[in-house]
Amino acid sequence: MESGGFDHVEFFRALEASGARVLLIGRQALIALGLPVNTKDYDLWIHVDDAAAVNQATAPLGLVANYTPELARTRGRYVLENSERVDVLVARSVSTVDGVMVFFDDVWSRRERVEIAPGVSVALPCLDDLIVTKRFGARGRDADDIQMLEVLRSRRT
């Protein structure tokens, strides 16, 4: 157990064991891919039918959902929180700042898995899709992150 009472490996283990379709997005995904950025929050994009499974799996870690799965689905997002904060997108599709609709099922079909600890892994959008997800929030730091992701992409090709 980490200081602070939250074990991120157990968090990912619980998500994986739930069988829910969960994508790690946001800066934690960037870090997993190799970008040296800072963040304290976890950002997930989950399938619209899987909020209950995610909530049930993470409840033993003390994470509490701020909306019921039904209400979360209506709103398109919710938060799991205790001393940590997990922002959860729960939508079939999300619009970028340019109005381009991005569909969960498409991103999920192209996902990549990364190992978090022995026997524990999490799904990430592929690099191209991760760049697109950075256009959802459209904050200044998302633009900066896209520039870094594009540098990383150019290095891979």
Add this chain to the structure above:
Amino acid sequence: MPPRFRMPSDEAVAEARALAERRLSAEEFNARVNAPLTEEERAEMLSLIDWFMRRYPTPAARLAQARQSYLAAERLRKAARGSD
């Protein structure tokens, strides 16, 4: 002796956070994304990425390091608040 670090006020932190969280218009956002990087900026980014991936060669190591950094920063923040 260097000046003692003072934590910014809660109001200043809230103001900075609001600015950082502001959603940009499509024009503002695309202008920032498409701002050309100089060769020096690009080389520096690559160098940082290379260092990070050498130092923490697996996703697990990188996520663990990020978590430890965050916890260390939290401890510092709490200690600084406590000494105000």
